[in-house]
Amino acid sequence: MASKFPPVQGGGSLIVAWQTKSKHILVVGGGEVAAGRILHALNADANVTVVCPVSGLNEEVAFRVAEGQVTHVDRNFEPADLDGADMVLCAIDDPEASTQVWKLCKEKRIPANIADVPPECDFYFGSVYRDGPLQVMVSTNGNGPKLASIVRKKIASTLPDNMGAAIDNVGRLRKKLREIAPRTEEGPKRMKWMSGVCESWSLDDLVEMNxxxxxxxxxHYESGKIPALNEVRASQ
Known part of the structure; x- marks a missing residue:
């Protein structure tokens, strides 16, 4: 019986796509690592506050402050900075101060990542490949960030350059389908039909679709048929 089901492989992380749009992310620090964290958060449409003396901001973080992309608090971290935070990303070269941030986050039940201290992290940052809506993350669960980067580059090298455009079009088609077949009970049929489109149409067809x-x-959705792109255009 056990062979019928996937075996449990403990020691992993629950990898999810965390939706942070319009949520408040607090970044403690303004150096190179903080810059990377800030960019990840901005790419996810979060509202970002950076707490760091202006003298500690690197060129990239200073640019984002000057452009108004983030809110800047020109001083060292204070406990009150956690008020209203949905997530905390700490990247400072002070182990004692970092641990204090971690402990305060635990008290307030705020998810936190303390850079380069795996035991003081609720989640890890993986190595990410991005092409429009496509995001591929490789995680080593905090064991080897550089190796994660190497694996991510190998994966990215195998992907077509136009994958992001194809996914954009599939997303638009899926939205249009929901508009003409909005009922919940049609969910299984919608999913099966969309899967059929993705499997039967080539990547180039999906990119070219207008x-x-x-x-x-x-x-053709109602009938369940999935004609080829040239058939669709022949009937227009």
């Missing part, structure tokens, strides 16, 4: 093609393809 609004007229989508409308023509959606006309």
């Amino acid at each position: 609004d007229a093609d989508m409308e023509g393809l959606l006309a």
Whole structure:
């Protein structure tokens, strides 16, 4: 019986796509590591506050402050900075101060990442490849960040350059499908039909698909048929 199901492999992380849009992320520190954390948070549409003396800001963080991309508090961290924070990213070269931030976050039940201190992290940052809506993350669970970067580059080298554009179009098609078939009970049929489109159409077809093609393809949803792109265009 046990062979019918996947074995449990302990020691991993629960890798999820954390939605931080419009949430408040506090970054403690303003150096190179903090700059990377800030960019990740901004890419996820978070509201970012950076707590660090202006003298400690590196060129990239100073640029984001000057451009108004983040809110800057020009001083060292204080416990009151945690008020209203949904997440804390700490990247300072002071182990004692970092541990204090970690302990305060635990008291307030705020998820936190203390850079380069795996035991003081609720989550880790992996090595990420980005192409539009496509994000691929490789994690070593804090054991080998450089190796994660090497693996990520190998994976990225195997992906087509236009994968992001194809995913954008699939997302638009999926949204249009929900508009014409909004009922919850149609969920399984929608999923099966969309899967069929992704499996039967080539990547180039998905990239080339325009609004007229989508409308023509959606006309076949009710029947469950999935015509080829050239068939869709022939009937337009």
